[in-house]
Amino acid sequence: MKLYDGGRAPNPRRVRIFLAEKGIEIEKQQVDLGTLEHKGAAYTAVNPLQQVPALELDDGTILTESIAICRYFEALQPEPALFGRNGREAAIVEMWNRRLEQRLLLGVAQVFRHLHPAMKPMENPQVPAWGEANKPRVMEFLRLLDNELAARPYVAGEAFTVADITGLVAVDLMKPAKLAMPDELKNVKRWHAEVTARSSAGA
């Protein structure tokens, strides 16, 4: 197997953190997003959607979409469980992972992609009004998340899961997106400090 990786971008990092939590090591090939290597012919043959990461299986099958790749490794090596331990837990982890993807990671990404000058070559056309429209939505969701994290240690319950990984990369993307974490969101800040302190966060 080989992982097509992409440096500091949030989605490749999600997979690297997931693998670090599992203790899985794998061959990696870097795709340089800075020089738009992911839009070149060689990588387009790997993933016609021109996104990283992608996982090449030993039979040549290409898996894309970070969560699909993570789910593949969860089946290969179930421990530690990062997608829940039974049907009910799996549904709750899926719910929170999706809420964090759609309301936080996607929202912050829209702010970053549509408002940051460096993203012009990647987001064509940039629509600044759409970037701005996402700012209050991100903040509204963070307040909801703060309420939730008052009652439990991790996003989806008592255990660290893939939903925490999505949340970590989303909050870290706020910095290049120039979004400040409001001081009063004490529970989000407590949680973010804890997940950042895990050794996997450096992956």
Added chain:
Amino acid sequence: MKLYDGGRAPNPRRVRIFLAEKGIEIEKQQVDLGTLEHKGAAYTAVNPLQQVPALELDDGTILTESIAICRYFEALQPEPALFGRNGREAAIVEMWNRRLEQRLLLGVAQVFRHLHPAMKPMENPQVPAWGEANKPRVMEFLRLLDNELAARPYVAGEAFTVADITGLVAVDLMKPAKLAMPDELKNVKRWHAEVTARSSAGA
């Protein structure tokens, strides 16, 4: 259990089709999106994100996010398998379901929500330039999907899966979004006719 349902909207329909494929019947409570009932206090207490569908479990737990709800029912009643039968299949179904969600359903939804006058109360602010930016992306993805469907009957392989359900509601949303299916996309049209002919499509 009780399902908070929402008429013709794509996500509630995804869950209804999924349940029909499983042969599962369940109590439903309609939430009237036309009168913005989903933004009212009663439903906000059920789902603070003000979206349908939501599933209330017998212990009072609320599950939201269509795919999380579907995954819960898949665990309760595994047959027919709609998320794949093993780790590799599950990853491939997840990949295609996500590609169809992000590139097709979300893209068409952005066109609909940001350009259709009737969506003004739901999408505030509407950003017409963002709706327009999604049109060519939707068409580009449909061409990719057409190539894929030349080689296999269903989106994720030889079997009907949840990814086909996502694709069906996405293509059907093209009509209110005023997006025409290009005539030359013969494979997408063949697939769409077949999934539309299933009795579950009427759910």
